[in-house]
Amino acid sequence: MNIVCVGGGPAGLYFGLLMKLRHPTHAVTVVERNRPGDTFGWGVVFSDQTLGRLAQADPPSARAILQAFNHWDAIDVHFKGATVTSHGHGFCGIGRKRLLDILQARCRELGVELVFETRIEDVPALARRYRADLVVAADGVNSAIRQQYAAAFQPEVEERRCRFVWLGTRKRFDAFTFAFEETEHGWFQAHAYQYDGETSTFIIETPDATWRASGLADMDQEQALAFCERLFARHLDGHALMANAAHLRGSSMWIRFPRQACRTWVHPIEVDGRRVPLVLMGDAAHTAHFSIGSGTKLALEDAIGLADELQGEGDLFAALSRYQDARLVEVLKLQSAARNSMEWFENVARYTAMEAEQFAYSLLTRSQRLSHENLRLRDAAYVEGFEHRFAVAAARAAGVEPPSGAVPPMFTPYKVRGVLLKNRVVVSPMAQYCAVDGVVGDFHLAHLGVRALGGAALVMAEMTCVSADARITPGCPGLYTQAQMLAWRRIVDFVHTASDAKIGIQLGHAGAKGSTRPMWDGIDLPLEHGNWPLLSASSQQYLDGVSQVAREATGEDLDRIKQDFVRAAEAACEAGFDWLELHCAHGYLLSSFISPLTNRRQDDYGGSLENRCRYPLEVFAAVRAAWPADRPISVRISSHDWVEGGITPQDAVAIARLFRAAGADMIDCSSGQVSKREKPVFGRMFQTPFADRIRNEAGIPTIAVGGIYEADHVNGIIAAGRADLCAVARPHLANPAWTLMEAARIGYTGAAWPRQYRAGKQQLERNLERERQLQAASSGLSPQQAAARLLES
Numbered sequence: 001m002n003i004v005c006v007g008g009g010p011a012g013l014y015f016g017l018l019m020k021l022r023h024p025t026h027a028v029t030v031v032e033r034n035r036p037g038d039t040f041g042w043g044v045v046f047s048d049q050t051l052g053r054l055a056q057a058d059p060p061s062a063r064a065i066l067q068a069f070n071h072w073d074a075i076d077v078h079f080k081g082a083t084v085t086s087h088g089h090g091f092c093g094i095g096r097k098r099l100l101d102i103l104q105a106r107c108r109e110l111g112v113e114l115v116f117e118t119r120i121e122d123v124p125a126l127a128r129r130y131r132a133d134l135v136v137a138a139d140g141v142n143s144a145i146r147q148q149y150a151a152a153f154q155p156e157v158e159e160r161r162c163r164f165v166w167l168g169t170r171k172r173f174d175a176f177t178f179a180f181e182e183t184e185h186g187w188f189q190a191h192a193y194q195y196d197g198e199t200s201t202f203i204i205e206t207p208d209a210t211w212r213a214s215g216l217a218d219m220d221q222e223q224a225l226a227f228c229e230r231l232f233a234r235h236l237d238g239h240a241l242m243a244n245a246a247h248l249r250g251s252s253m254w255i256r257f258p259r260q261a262c263r264t265w266v267h268p269i270e271v272d273g274r275r276v277p278l279v280l281m282g283d284a285a286h287t288a289h290f291s292i293g294s295g296t297k298l299a300l301e302d303a304i305g306l307a308d309e310l311q312g313e314g315d316l317f318a319a320l321s322r323y324q325d326a327r328l329v330e331v332l333k334l335q336s337a338a339r340n341s342m343e344w345f346e347n348v349a350r351y352t353a354m355e356a357e358q359f360a361y362s363l364l365t366r367s368q369r370l371s372h373e374n375l376r377l378r379d380a381a382y383v384e385g386f387e388h389r390f391a392v393a394a395a396r397a398a399g400v401e402p403p404s405g406a407v408p409p410m411f412t413p414y415k416v417r418g419v420l421l422k423n424r425v426v427v428s429p430m431a432q433y434c435a436v437d438g439v440v441g442d443f444h445l446a447h448l449g450v451r452a453l454g455g456a457a458l459v460m461a462e463m464t465c466v467s468a469d470a471r472i473t474p475g476c477p478g479l480y481t482q483a484q485m486l487a488w489r490r491i492v493d494f495v496h497t498a499s500d501a502k503i504g505i506q507l508g509h510a511g512a513k514g515s516t517r518p519m520w521d522g523i524d525l526p527l528e529h530g531n532w533p534l535l536s537a538s539s540q541q542y543l544d545g546v547s548q549v550a551r552e553a554t555g556e557d558l559d560r561i562k563q564d565f566v567r568a569a570e571a572a573c574e575a576g577f578d579w580l581e582l583h584c585a586h587g588y589l590l591s592s593f594i595s596p597l598t599n600r601r602q603d604d605y606g607g608s609l610e611n612r613c614r615y616p617l618e619v620f621a622a623v624r625a626a627w628p629a630d631r632p633i634s635v636r637i638s639s640h641d642w643v644e645g646g647i648t649p650q651d652a653v654a655i656a657r658l659f660r661a662a663g664a665d666m667i668d669c670s671s672g673q674v675s676k677r678e679k680p681v682f683g684r685m686f687q688t689p690f691a692d693r694i695r696n697e698a699g700i701p702t703i704a705v706g707g708i709y710e711a712d713h714v715n716g717i718i719a720a721g722r723a724d725l726c727a728v729a730r731p732h733l734a735n736p737a738w739t740l741m742e743a744a745r746i747g748y749t750g751a752a753w754p755r756q757y758r759a760g761k762q763q764l765e766r767n768l769e770r771e772r773q774l775q776a777a778s779s780g781l782s783p784q785q786a787a788a789r790l791l792e793s
Helices: 010-022 048-057 059-068 096-110 123-129 144-148 208-213 221-231 295-309 316-346 356-364 372-378 380-398 442-452 482-498 555-575 589-594 614-626 649-662 688-698 711-719 730-734 738-745 754-779 783-792
Strands: 002-006 027-031 043-047 070-072 075-079 082-086 091-095 113-115 134-137 155-169 176-183 186-194 200-207 255-262 266-271 274-280 414-416 419-421 425-427 458-465 502-508 579-584 633-638 666-670 702-704 725-728
Touching (some): 002 010, 002 123, 010 096, 010 295, 043 048, 043 096, 043 186, 043 295, 048 059, 048 295, 059 091, 082 356, 091 186, 123 266, 144 274, 186 208, 255 316, 295 316, 372 711, 458 482, 458 579, 482 502, 482 555, 502 555, 555 579, 555 614, 589 614, 589 633, 614 633, 614 649, 633 649, 649 688, 688 702, 711 725, 711 738
Parallel strands (some): 027 113, 134 274, 458 502, 666 702
Antiparallel strands (some): 043 091, 070 091, 155 255, 176 186, 266 274, 414 419
16 A cells, blocks of 8 residues: 555654554655654653553554653642642653654654655645555644545534643653642643653643733733743742744744544545545544643554554455544543543632642542542542541531541531431432322332432432422322321331431422323323323423423412422421422423523513523522421522523523522532433533532532442542532432442441441331230230230231
8 A cells, every 4th residue: 555644743653653564565655744853842641551552552662652751650739838649640751852753763764754844735636646545634733634625524623711831841840740820810720740851841721811811912922931930930949931832922822722523534535536535633633632631642542543444455445434433432532531621620710619638639530530449549548538538527517526537428427407418329309100199108118218228318209299280290299288298207207217318308390291191101291181281481382293282370370389389398397308309400390480492481580591590489488488497408400401592501500599599508400301402411420510510600519410320420529529419310229228339339338237227127126016015905915925926927
């Protein structure tokens, strides 16, 4: 084959040498527009895992790279005058120029032709000149080839919020260093690491608004360097900052990160009647934020992946298709982690109310690739110390005796008003559709009772409807009759008697999503007969052409429904519930007022977000007044409608602030189910970012939900301050003792069940004794005789 690679960066050079190494008869040419020694930027970072892949792909170049690397395993986080250090991270830094020198030398050694100072403007002409069978575009983030064939590659480019500048310094850092400094205009952060015997990379980043307010947009390069040296003086120890991009003048050295992805990486071009494939590689195809050191890593792994697929003698286009499919998945994974990391740094101010220990933990786990247990594997002493300090602070806040040793964050206590939770795990409210005329029975006693015995601190009953016409299905429980209240009291009494868990109830009104069949008979389908009329904020049909049409609720309707909520709250108090949640999510009645997708009212309850929240807040105020002051109320909201024009996470922060001002104790941060047009992005802990943002921007405790299924998830969420409680649903359906089993799995014995079950056993023995006495009194038998008869039976 004749192969031409456009772009002499790490991706193009590495791919060229791999192809020549594996197929010496191939003619491989790398064409670069700059001179051999030209490069911009300072050092690049690889993880130990990436180095392992390089060693497998080409041992000689890997050895040369390793010999030039500066290795470290610690991360230092400098924040508010404190330094937090975590070990075991295994990174290496190398100068970008040194890396290119090594790859260029290896290319020459293998016979790859290197052509410099050649700008490519006509790809077919290039292919014709070299009689190319394959053209690889590795011409970087500003790829001219990608832009020329944009219609085929379909690039999506998103310019991000922060400005950053890539600098160097002679200050040598012993660890990968994150330093944070506050100015009157906002926060700046530095990412610094040593990459050779005398030089370190020093990247400075800040939101665009802070950058402009600080005057950096109007400074020349020399003035900007002086500004940064003053700002980070305590981390530089008198060393200067250096720029090596002399071609960039003034503020143009500060750039905004372009997050980029292409839908297609392979495109055939016509060259003298031949179909020659043009394929993207490295930054030309994708980018990932520098905060996880991923750009060069991705580029080199692209080169390995493409060389692997071209190893055989099969169809060239089929091989390129396999390369695209495999690398798209890997890039998506890393871009997802990089996006989490990037967004953390874009919103540093969100976390600056934290103490240094938790701030550093939040930073370390920002991408969700590094979990609590993974941190423990890397640095057990760091995690043990963090857990102990966190547990002591949690115990003091809850008013209980602090522990003497480390406690996993998920098993620390939490107090809300007068309710003390033994840990941070909540059994989510999960619809069961097994009530009869709104009355719960033995099924619910078993369902909720066994989960109360399973180790969770709080067990939430499913959405309980405030009136008969508020039900989702005929099988939904209610709290609008005395019989319903007494049935609930039986379950609450059991939970309180047999366990040390608390039990809560979620009150709601189905609105336009009511009068439907149980989910196993067809999700959201209306009843075949016996339907009842529906109400909503505005007239709507949840399933177009299928659902009933709900009419717009009148003022009289709203007054009645508010009183229904108050009556249900009073009944919940009489039943003995410890916790109440108001359901304002998922398109049900109160949610339908909040979302602009379902609220088109022209009165005081429509229009602005504040107006749309007015009725749910009126209901909340009435329920709060009816509910005991020493018992909490949480509010479940849809933090994202996942539909253009619907509620956004930014709106969710504003909604949370309104409920906080009204007296809400927590926000239960769910999302979606408001419109069938939604396009949610599912994944592990996929809704936790909503809880994180609301907690740390709106200043109200939150409950995280969605895709949480391991102790590792809960520990990381609680430790990082992303939420205060974690609600776990499906894992509790599969295993009612999920909390206890997870405790056993991570080796934590403080949550062991014997004490809990012993308490239940003792209470059951007391009940049995009372039963014996009652039987004895009624039959004339002595207690001993009654006991013997009971044993015989």
